[in-house]
Amino acid sequence: MLKTADIELLKRGKNLLAFSGGADSTALFFLLLENNIPFDIAIVDYALREQSKAEVSYAQELALLYEKNCYLFTSESIEQNFEAAARKVRYDFFEEIIYEHGYTNLLTAHHLGDRLEWFLMQLSKGAGCAELNSLKSFTRKEDYSIIRPLLHVEKSELIAYLESNSRRWFEDETNQDLSIKRNEFRHLYVTPLLQKYKEGVLKSFEYIDSDTDELIEDVDLLHQKELYYFRRTSNLKSDIYHIDKVLKQLGIMISSHVRDELKHADEIVVSRKYAVCKTDDHIFIAPYFLHVNMDKEFKERCRVLKVPSKLRTYLFLNQEILETIASL
Structure with missing residues (x-):
């Protein structure tokens, strides 16, 4: 499921996995194990749901069982603009760990559905080519890289992988709330599109990646x-x-x-x-x-x-x- 080039890249790095206990990050956890890729995990508890305590406990259990470091951050209450604020909390925490412990790669479990969801949400509000394609498999930061090795994989494949190996994971109940914009896009547009046109979507993103690389000049930020x-x-x-x-x-x-x-x-x-x-x-x-x-x-x-x-x-x-x- 992981690409050979990504496996070789990750084996050369010091990797920190952004873990949540959901299907995506749990699948990536076990895929990294299967491919003998070294990594540790980090999890953020926003303390909004009772289930989050169980998710944190699961992360700590896995870390103990497979001899991984598990970094935990409990967020203060976020009163408004939760999605953007939570993202900042999350990435500030990840960067603090990366700089303190010398990690070279931050791994996230974004998959093909996440990429198409982002694309359509940007498309709906007005965006150029670079913004439409800003969720990419490799993003270079100043002192580390963000790597998303599952962007070519559909979520149903990740769930099938977990079920076939009898792996436990958690489903966030808020993912079913269609009043949240990303859930609306995921359930009403992304899932039906991928069910019918997955191969075409994958091929389109390959072309878009190539075109974007020619459009965007790298900078030293x-x-x-x-x-x-x-x-x-x-x-x-x-x-x-x-x-x-x-x-x-x-x-x-x-x-x-x-x-x-x-x-x-x-x-x-x-x-x-x-x-x-x-x-x-x-x-x-x-x-x-x-x-x-x-x-x-x-x-x-x-x-x-x-x-x-x-x-x-x-x-x-x-x-x-x-x-x-x-x-x-």
Whole structure:
């Protein structure tokens, strides 16, 4: 079920599996074991469902049985915008473990249905080629890679694999709630499409991957504290793609309106939280503060360095970072 190239890649790395106890991550857990791929697991408990305690216990049992490290984080209550906020909590936790323990790969159990679901959700709200195809099998981050080795596999195959091997897994009851947008897409559109047109969908994603690789230029994404920056590419669509990736990592999903703004404006504020600023050579993303009293000397230095105005309040509160800007 795992591709030979992925098996060889993962055997060379130090792998952390994002585990939930659901069918997808449980199947990937046992597939990694079968292929003698080294890994440890990490699980987040959002403490919203009684079942989550059993899921955490299951993760710890598997880790003990198969001699894996199991990292657990219990999230504080999330009051609003749960999907985006939970994603940020999850990935902040994973990155903390990765940096502390030197993991080179973060493995997630996204499958073909997840990929098609994401594609259709982006398509429905207005997106370009890069955004439609942003859920890919390999994503390079600054210090590690995110690898999704099941993107070519349908969920029904994962469940059949678990059942044939008498493996236990948990079903999140909220997955049946059609008032949640991703569930609506999954049940009403994704599942019927894959049941009839799986091979065609797989082939289309192969073509889209090839086309996207030609469209998007790689960048070295750097950061210092909460400031993220990269050198502009020769392609505006490529720049917007990387901006979108950073904001998504920060828990913000940008709208088609914001994408249009990014095409024309050199400085914008997204969700009243982050400033996105373009200079001739670089793009900067940093927290935005509206009311900060900056002294004249600092303002003058920013003027001389041509620091974008919406970036200045953050730099005033973190003046050591201004030296990074000056060096660019």
